[in-house]
Amino acid sequence: MSTGCDRSFEEALLTGYLDGMLTQGDRQRVAVHLEDCQICRRTVEQMRELREATMTTRFATPPDDQWNEAPRGAASRLSFGLGWLVLVVWVVGVTGFALGQLWSSPESLIEKLLVFGGVSGVVLLFLSVLIDRLKTMSSDRYRGVEK
Amino acid sequence: MNSPAARAVLSYVNAAMAIEAPLAATASESELVAQARAGAAPAREELARRHRESAYLLGLHLTGNREDALDVAQDALLRFFGALDRFDERRPVRPYLLRIVRNRVADLWRSRRVRRAESLDDADLSRQIADQRPGPEETARQAELRRRVWQALSRLPAAKREILVLRDFHDLAYAEIARVLDIPIGTVMSRLHAARRALRELLAGDAPAAGGGG
Secondary structure (H helix, E strand, C coil), rough: CCCCCCCCCCCHHHHHHHHCCEEEEEHCCCCCCCHHHHHHHHHHHHHHHHHHHHHHCCCCCHHHHCCCCCCHHHHHHHHHHHHHHHHHHHHHHHHHHHHHHCCCCCCCHHHHHHHHHHHHHHHHHHHHHHHHHHHHHHHCCCCCCCC | CCHHHHHHHHHHHHHHHHHHHHHCCCCCCCHHHHHHHHHHHHHHHHHHHHHHHHHHHHHHHHHCCCHHHHHHHHHHHHHHHHHHHCCCCCHHHHHHHHHHHHHHHHHHHHHHHHCCCCCCCCCCCHHHHHCCCCCCCCHHHHHHHHHHHHHHHHHCCHHHHHHHHHHHHHHCCHHHHHHCCCCCHHHHHHHHHHHHHHHHHHHHHHCCCHHCCC
């Protein structure tokens, strides 16, 4: 039995050996070395003990009533999408109609410009948010999650 | 009840129940995924029930905070179901979901301007252990070692902590770890070994008999 470690392989193989993730050749190489090396045997034993301690720990988890991830069914998602579509069409229609009415009304030009200016500001802000969201969608990190 | 209309209604109900029937807790994961993709709500609920605890615990191990962990886990589940069409049902759900959890935690840190490399010094994971009293089958030393290990894990940098918990707590294979962390499978073993060494060094510098004496 040697007193110093003279292994001829990377130390990381000890981790692979512990986890049972080595090829047969590497496993044999490590096993032969461990028979003779007290230092590496001790390293593997320590890692095994820490792994056991980690693996057997139990953590408190939230009770059932705290979970509200309730995934939506197809019908719910469809009605949600349709709901938004109808709402957007309604908002655009009503706003367009109101603006049309205002433009053809006998109000002064300044009043009309004030209203049009305000509405244009809101529309521009909405568009900037929409463009940002669309840009984000194209680089969405979750799109690449394991296809 | 024998009218053609009643028979039609009954046959429709029976057909609907036949669709729901295999969604019991015994259904395989790929069956559940296929049915969830087809819109079966019970299949989605069963998938969520099976995997939400893992998602929560990885969230807890990465954030150190129960509220953040629950938020991250719930959000990850919603994203998982939202991306179900892109998911290959032949693959296991857990690594896929845990990868989403990890990405959500990264988003959370980014939104709070916290550097991901930081340890959880303020949040000691050993305080989250369910029952810290030693059970009848274990010695006080084992319970104490467990407490110290999680205390040390909280102090490790995030990259080392996450690979350690994915292997040693969540029991993922190297290929699954590579998928969760988005790294080549060839680097998993060396990174894991570096993390284990860092954990041993922390425990050794810390206390009387770290990890059985070293």
